[in-house]
Amino acid sequence: MTENSPPADSGTLRPRRSEATRAAILRAALARFAADGYERATIRAIARDAGIDPSMVMRYYGSKEGLFRAASEIDLRMPDFSGVRPAEAGEALVRHFLQRWEEDDSLAAMLRVGLASGLDEGRQQALLEGQVGPAVARFCAAAADVPRRTALVASQMIGMAVLRYLVEVPAVTSMTHDEVVAWLAPTVQRYLTAENP
Amino acid sequence: MTENSPPADSGTLRPRRSEATRAAILRAALARFAADGYERATIRAIARDAGIDPSMVMRYYGSKEGLFRAASEIDLRMPDFSGVRPAEAGEALVRHFLQRWEEDDSLAAMLRVGLASGLDEGRQQALLEGQVGPAVARFCAAAADVPRRTALVASQMIGMAVLRYLVEVPAVTSMTHDEVVAWLAPTVQRYLTAENP
DNA sequence: AACGTAGGCCAACGACTGTTGACCGTCCAG
DNA sequence: CTGGACGGTCAACAGTCGTTGGCCTACGTT
16 A cells, blocks of 8 residues: 555566656655755655656655655665775775765765654664675674774764765865875774774 | 844843743753654644643744744853863863763754754854864864864764764664773874874 | 557645734733 | 733634545557
């Protein structure tokens, strides 16, 4: 009932001319959610941006919450760090996050919206465990430490993202990538590899 | 017009029996904004919590946004750090923030709501400059560095607050104050006093 | 050529919102 | 004793929202 799934026959069977519309809706939704937050972003406005009728949004995504869920799939695209020397792990991580944030607005957007109202409970935790965790695990010996070290690394990266991309504090936005790395990399490095203090 | 100011004769002249109601509204508003976010928190619900009619909220605070502005006055209560040795600055700051966050729910609440939608633009920046800045300035020599070092310190503290009080990541909430301090204090210390890298 | 179906629009419903204005009791000053 | 301001309630307005169901059109298949 509420589960208005995508076309049951997924993908390559038929051309499915509607895929373009589907994508347009998703793109518009992402932009609106990012700019206005979950509540202020109206389905009507999203539909208008996508150039279609609001009812189409319901048809394709079932409900506003369904649309949001579809739009807020975050992929940090953590690269393969196997070639990185342990001593450079901090720098590698900080650089990756900086680059990722700035090549994809939706990350900052979803940071804002995700924090705003606990709509997708446990989603952020899954993101930590599923995406950041494995990368952290590659650099720290004791497996039992991974969750804590992951969270510590995340705390620094999220805090930086908040100030640089959400609040947009001048003292932070004016820093170059290299400067940010110079300050944050040692911190992250310590969270990754320092002995339990 | 929109400026529905508090009683023009401020304070001690007359008993102003309504101050109790005013405070009750503010308390209820804070709790609702914290729990539900700005949009979901309705004036009707706040009024119900405060035990009065929704129209009283309008009378006293002019509009929902006015109420929010009044409810989101944040005071970090930065103590006097003049007796703290420079080498212990990081620990002192981290401990203060931890204690402050946990004695006053409204801080985490306003972190959430404040980030959610840019209602009070520049408010957070004023908070950094006005409250965190002076404390940081006490520990770093070059005055020109203060904004940047302030922002760096804030980035780590805000990131920790997000994970510990908003997302409530188990790996973070399970840490004791001492453990948090042990991990974060060196970071903050470095942001305060390390040479520009 | 006939037809089922997918893609899409239109108009409306019901609920809920912030906000307003009219009204009422109670206390204090004159 | 009387009038006015204060603290407060009630009911309503106007607007917007998510969501729904009916209807239309074009196209691919048979």
